Amino acid sequence: MKKFLNLIIPALLLSSCGGENIPNKSDNQTIDTGSGNVLVAYFSVTNNTKKLAEYAQKHLNSDIFEIAPKQKYTSEDIAYSTDCRANREQNDEAARPEILYTIEDISKYDTIVLGYPIWWGQAPKILYTFVESYNLEGKTILPFCTSGSSPLGTSATNLAKSASKATWLEGARFAANTSEETFTTWLDQYIKEDIKMKLLIDGKEIKVKWETNTSTKALKELAKSTLTINMHKYGDFEQTGEIGHTIVRNDRSINTVPGDIVLYQGNQISVFYNENSYSYTMLGHIDLNKNELNTLLNKDSIVFTLKGE
Numbered sequence: 118m119k120k121f122l123n124l125i126i127p128a129l130l131l132s133s134c135g136g137e138n139i140p141n142k143s144d145n146q147t148i149d150t151g152s153g154n155v156l157v158a159y160f161s162v163t164n165n166t167k168k169l170a171e172y173a174q175k176h177l178n179s180d181i182f183e184i185a186p187k188q189k190y191t192s193e194d195i196a197y198s199t200d201c202r203a204n205r206e207q208n209d210e211a212a213r214p215e216i217l218y219t220i221e222d223i224s225k226y227d228t229i230v231l232g233y234p235i236w237w238g239q240a241p242k243i244l245y246t247f248v249e250s251y252n253l254e255g256k257t258i259l260p261f262c263t264s265g266s267s268p269l270g271t272s273a274t275n276l277a278k279s280a281s282k283a284t285w286l287e288g289a290r291f292a293a294n295t296s297e298e299t300f301t302t303w304l305d306q307y308i309k310e311d312i313k314m315k316l317l318i319d320g321k322e323i324k325v326k327w328e329t330n331t332s333t334k335a336l337k338e339l340a341k342s343t344l345t346i347n348m349h350k351y352g353d354f355e356q357t358g359e360i361g362h363t364i365v366r367n368d369r370s371i372n373t374v375p376g377d378i379v380l381y382q383g384n385q386i387s388v389f390y391n392e393n394s395y396s397y398t399m400l401g402h403i404d405l406n407k408n409e410l411n412t413l414l415n416k417d418s419i420v421f422t423l424k425g426e
Contacts, residue, residue: 154225159232160184160243162195165293166232166263169300173230176301176331177308180226184233184247187215195236207237214243216250223251228259230304233272235264235290240272245279254282259307261288302367305330313426314340316403318388318419325378327401332380335364336400340425346386349418354391356414358421360384367398375410376403386421390414 157173157180159166174181194202206212233240240262258280260273269290277285289303312327314337327333336344339362348358355373363384373379373389379397381387388403390410403410413419 154227155179155230156226157181157230158184160241161234162190166234169291169295170232172297172300173304176304182220183218184243185217186243187217203236206242207239212242213246216243216246220251226256228257231258231260233262235262235267235272238267238270240276244276248276248280253280256283257286258283259286259288262290263293264290298367301331312337315424315426317422318413324404325401326404328399330367331365332367332398333400337425340423344423346421347418348421350416354393355387355389356419357385357387360386368396371397371399375407376405378403388414
């Protein structure tokens with residue numbers, strides 16, 4: 118169920134990177150979704166950030182908070198080429214627009230996913246009001262911005278100076294037309310959650326490093342009561358078989374390597390012992406060398422069994 122904090126109207130968030138390109142995170146940067154310890158906070162004047170905020174809140178099953186200005190911004194207030202309100206605020210180091218709502222207990226959140234538009238190359242000054250209004254010491258902040266073309270740039274690092282005792286992750290810029298799939302795939306790169314499933318091939322337990330994404334989570338749900346797939350050899354590079362269900366896809370163009378386990382068309386799983394290139398959702402990788410994989414998989418058929426833990 119969606120959870121909203123101190124809001125009278127539905128809440129929203131950031132906008133996302135267009136096309137098929139998914140921004141990459143830096144190594145060793147993760148967020149722990151835990152049990153309700155993530156807050157999605159956002160500021161938006163136009164509706165470009167709305168749908169992506171909802172994607173983030175739904176995907177993380179988190180609380181969501183609108184950084185709503187006490188004095189609303191009109192279209193004239195953000196008219197880029199004029200001496201508008203936003204322009205004056207962005208040029209005033211001391212500007213701190215007031216926020217309408219407050220968060221009653223910020224201490225219950227370990228992580229804040231923080232979204233905002235780019236105004237004149239930086240975060241709007243109301244974001245400084247937000248980060249300076251709470252004790253964010255020890256919290257992890259994942260920023261992302263929306264814009265027509267401007268990058269995240271120094272907007273997050275400048276914001277971080279106002280909450281220097283928090284851990285700020287790298288973040289990314291997104292365009293307004295970003296799909297839910299693209300945005301949540303980017304977000305999944307940061308989620309600290311081990312996917313634990315046991316894989317048996319022809320009754321032999323095989324070590325797998327599972328991806329953390331919505332597809333493997335859906336597969337894990339199916340595997341709770343044991344999922345058995347009768348696979349057959351295809352194209353002299355893979356074993357493939359029907360799941361018996363259709364699950365969420367996070368497809369992208371992939372050059373597979375021996376050991377890769379992928380989802381194909383949302384309802385089939387393939388496991389590779391040779392290379393191939395196509396649009397798949399990556400599920401995991403078997404930790405065996407090519408000769409071992411060839412012995413295991415290069416046969417007419419196999420029985421592929423998953424057991425959730």
